[in-house]
Amino acid sequence: xxxxxxxxxxxxxxxxxxxxxxxxxxxxxxxxxxxxxxxxxxxxxxxxxxxxxxxxxxxxxxxxxxxxxxxxxxxxxxxxxxxxxxxxxxxxxxxxxxxxxxxxxxxxxxxxxxxxxxxxxxxxxxxxxxxxxxxxxxxxxxxxxxxxxxxxxxxxxxxxxxxxxxxxxxxxxxxx
Numbered sequence: 527x528x529x530x531x532x533x534x535x536x537x538x539x540x541x542x543x544x545x546x547x548x549x550x551x552x553x554x555x556x557x558x559x560x561x562x563x564x565x566x567x568x569x570x571x572x573x574x575x576x577x578x579x580x581x582x583x584x585x586x587x588x589x590x591x592x593x594x595x596x597x598x599x600x601x602x603x604x605x606x607x608x609x610x611x612x613x614x615x616x617x618x619x620x621x622x623x624x625x626x627x628x629x630x631x632x633x634x635x636x637x638x639x640x641x642x643x644x645x646x647x648x649x650x651x652x653x654x655x656x657x658x659x660x661x662x663x664x665x666x667x668x669x670x671x672x673x674x675x676x677x678x679x680x681x682x683x684x685x686x687x688x689x690x691x692x693x694x695x696x697x698x699x700x701x702x
Contacts, residue, residue, distance in 0.1 A: 552614025670696025
């Protein structure tokens, strides 16, 4: 579904507010958003009480071509890393693995979801920001990448998804 920009902003603000409300003190909040919206939502999340810790970038090794050749190719996606207070859990893996960018080659996906995130990146985020048996919440579950990562790492998870096709993808991944 396509949202009017005001409706989208309102939806995201509700998700940020509710996530802050249910998150334990010291908990982590990660959110991917369009590059043009990052600053706006960071300011809104900080106003709500979150602390910005860093940005994570998915750097695309093979970004889509520019067919009209009138703009730069889109070679990265941004994810905000915020916490509710001082982080309680940050399982630093290694100097090499705990950098704020992730190199990714487009083309290898597990589902037909248009914005599926790389499982290895989401596994790293879940591994670093939670411990075994912790609860991971994904308010935009999509094809279930966070749920799969949580299951593989022995975390509990709750996910929300309105699109029935995406929900089916997630169920098939989790049950497959």
